[in-house]
Amino acid sequence: MSEIRCSMCGEPNPDDLEFCQNCQARLKPMQSTFESEQSDELLQQSSPEIQGNDQNDRRGEINQELPSWLSEVMSEPESPVEPGFEMPEIEQQEPDAARAELLDWLESQQLDEQVQESEEVSQGDEGLIGIGPLAGLTGVLPAEPDISHIQKLPSQSIKLQITEKQLAHVETLESVISEEGGYHPFERKPAPETSSVWRIIIAVTFFLVILASLLFGGVEFAYPEYSTEVLTTSQLIGSIPNGVPVLVAVDYEPALSGEMDAILMPVLEQLVFKSSYLALVSTIPTGPLQAERLLSAVHQEDYFQFKVADQYTNLGYIPGGAMGLLGFAQSPNQIVPLDLTGNYPWQNPALQDISSVADFALVVVATEKPDTAQNWIEQVKPLLGSTPLVMALSAQAGPVIRPYYESSPKQVDGLVIGLSDAVTYDNMYQRTSTATVYWDTFSLGILLACLLIMAGAFISALVWLYKGMRAASPKGSKA
Amino acid sequence: MIQMNVSSPGLIGMGFVLLFLILMLYFWVFRKDKTTVVLREITAYQKLIRSIHLAVEEGHRVQITLGHGGISEMRGSSALAGLVLLRRVSDVASLSDYPPITTSGEATTAFLSQETMHSAYETMEAERQYDPESGLLTGLTPFSYAAGTMPIVGGDRITTNVLLGHFGNEVGLIMDAAERKGSLIVAGSEDLPAQAITYALANEPLIGEELYVCGAYIQENRVHTASLLTQDLVRWLLILTIIGGVILKLAGVL
Amino acid sequence: MAVIAVAAGLVVLIGYFLPMPLLGEVRALFLHWAMILFAIALIVGVINLARVHWLKVARRQPGYINSLALILALLFLVVVVGYFGPISPVSIWIFNYIQVPLESSLMALLVVVLALGGARLFGRHLSLFSVIFIFSALITLLGSVSIIGFSVPGLDEFAAWLSRVPATAGARGILLGVALGAVATGLRILTGSDRPYGG
């Protein structure tokens, strides 16, 4: 079978095809009657509405879908003439003989022209002259230039030859245009399902194990070993005289009260045991209330005679971060003139000698934030002189602040880091505050977390490697 | 004569700042063309640039949260760096159907984010499209800020969440809320514990100093490139100072 | 606008390093004003927060019930604590039995969130560094607890060394890098090239 190369995209196509397989462009010009009959059949196939009985409904639908100018054309009454071809109308006249001969000659000429037209069309195919003196010869150049054969271009039917695929494209275009601007909810990429399954497994495991440990106990954990830091801190606090003013900075968020209350409690109990006068201060807005909450917990311990009214004062919140702290360190009574109850605290016997932060016997700072601890070290410690600075820190601030404790000269004189140091502090004085109560359950929770993280890490590593291998070797070989 | 007892850290500090300024000026004046400066690849910024453009084309939204550290002291520096990124995102996304949203946990940072977006619209001559409610203050304490931000990061149409600023432990909750909705998370902070959390949870964590060079990486601006070049040079001066100091200390001179 | 920022900033910055008497007082005054203005900004921020949520209620947007609850809680606290005082029994009750339980519970959620993050870290990026990250986290956690009658020899010491030496080294390096970035960010503002205030 010979091939025709498509004029639009250059693809070879079998010559019996009308349209290019690749780009649907028309392969042959639309002129001969033969072709028009074919396209008519195609039209009927592609627009079933014309054949079927329910063609009016379908046509209505099509007309609605098609553009208005297209549907007007479709609604014109069909001309009796075969679409794509129009016959010239010939006037009928009463012939007399002479006129009759003339007419017969004219008609023969017209027929010759018509035959010639069809022959030209067919000649186009073989180049053979059918009539006249050169009949039978091929490849003869016409005597008159083409323009002499001007003929009225056969009027083309403006009915579009639409294939089914093109109609589908029209419908898609229509739907896209109609949807534009309408709001349709954003289909979110669903969160990876596995994460919620993992989340529930981990959460349920933690709830059950911690609940069981709190209710029934069971696994016993050894208390942490004595750490030199805690020993030094308790000796340092033990060395200050009784009943002297101590500045306590409660600088941790309420969210951390679970850990920080347990860490600060042993230090406060030792200070209260020495009947120190506590001046409570904070650089965060919720600090003062946190301090009140803590002291009410200390007060409830049975073996302390702790008269609330004259044993502490809540100086409130120092705004302005590091700058406010520097100002407070230089002149506390100017930066905090009134305490939170609106009184002037500096006339209290225990605080009347305080003109700078160095006049306190000890400064204790409790915080979970490394930069808050650094602010106290860099802004206040240089002005403390011989007054020791003790820090009660959350486990997350330990690694950053420990170098200040280990430096020489020490920038932090005492350190209590995390729940383990608080338990050690308790053991030194044979007390069981909240840290000791939580220790076994806390340790079990940490152990469980390690197991879950190890298992999860192992599984996700396998999944990652598997995905890597699958991506590296594509399925089957591509032709 | 003004009597001035200048401490040695003060002098050293002043010298350091002047040196930094002079080097910045030098690089800004003499290294005019940014193309000559080649920067190492930071995948977080590459993915961020791509996702911002995708968001504009596909009608999605970028959410930027600036933490609760305010703008003063060391903890404020990361929020100021976040505002630089916000300006760039606003320039690109201000003409899209869904402009970026910012959330913060401190009042001044919230007002600055509103002003940053407003001036981006002004530059684009699209001031009427500016929505003052796109710069939100979601809470005044760290965990209430997280509670207010969690519904927003998981909101409709948000496919990219950028966390640049001072955070505490609550950053884990914000990132978990974003991860539940499968959005891209780019996160950085100057706070060390927060960096540990972002390394574990973010798709694209920014470690330490990397968050401060977002201006040079995503915004072809000569001043940002000059300050990045200065950071690199001063880094080596610091290293030489430390090594020199240790040698002198061991030698007993210091 | 840039003139105000640069002028005020330079006065405070120079005052940091050269404590000249006159400059020191101007610096202290500026810092005092800034402290007051930060507090005013906080109150304006609270009003802005209430206004945003009130608009949500007025427009009946989805979730407007929550916004209404927020506004009522805000007004209730301002009236009650404003009248009785910040450390009155009422304020302490609200703090003890509403704010602390809520914040502690949110903090407690991190136990599941961080465990999930650690477990899936290798799914996001499996590299030598994420392996070292998980390894050092597990060693530090396991080093802080020890079951009676069962202890891994040397684990506690290694965990303590890990936290005392390499972790401190990395922390110092990161802090130095962050300080460099902070100086660059601050100087860009003090030279007027970055203007987050919309200059």
Next chain:
Amino acid sequence: MNPADLIGMIVGFFLTLITFSYIFKDNVLFRLVMHIFIGLAAGYAAIMAWYNVIWPQLVVPLVSGTLQEYIWMVIPLVLGFLLMTRIIPSIAGWGKPTLAFLVGIGAATVVGGAVLGTLLPQIRGLINLFDQQYLEQSAGNYWNQMVNSTVILVGTITTLTYFQFQAKSRLGQPVKRAAWIESISWIGKIFIAITLGVLFAGVYSAGMAAFVERMNSLVEVVLAFLQP
């Protein structure tokens, strides 16, 4: 136990359960409780700002302060009023001078804090690790501490090198830094991973302590009601 504390424990009990429910699914009750929490926290922050700053340091000097105090307080008062225009979006631009002032002060404290609060102390601390007195009086023996100090020095320098941003681009090859910088920063990244791992463990311990405390409070409330 007085009734206020009893009611409080019950309220705390239900708030804790509602918050824990978020782990399984984000739900309406959780969002409502969170919005109440945001309102309470914002109210409390505003009260503390008024009690500790605005009233004693702005209003009192203006009302009953000396002339000099009065003059000094007029400027923050004006800047404060300009800042209040942020409440009304149409005139929010009037607050720019105040924001510019605060940003200028903030930038100065950032630079000052970074230089005096971090750069110099950290460098001084590093150098002092090799102080003879420090090496002798440290708990371990002299050489043990010398090794530790050297590891800290190397770790800090390699971590600092890791952040180096400038690189070289060679034709057809990915952008890379010089070979010696790449190897140093590779070591630095190991130190960073260890540091972040140790800090992650610290954050986790703090979270676990909060989790145990909350579960313990739930158990106490239930036991308080179950026991006669």
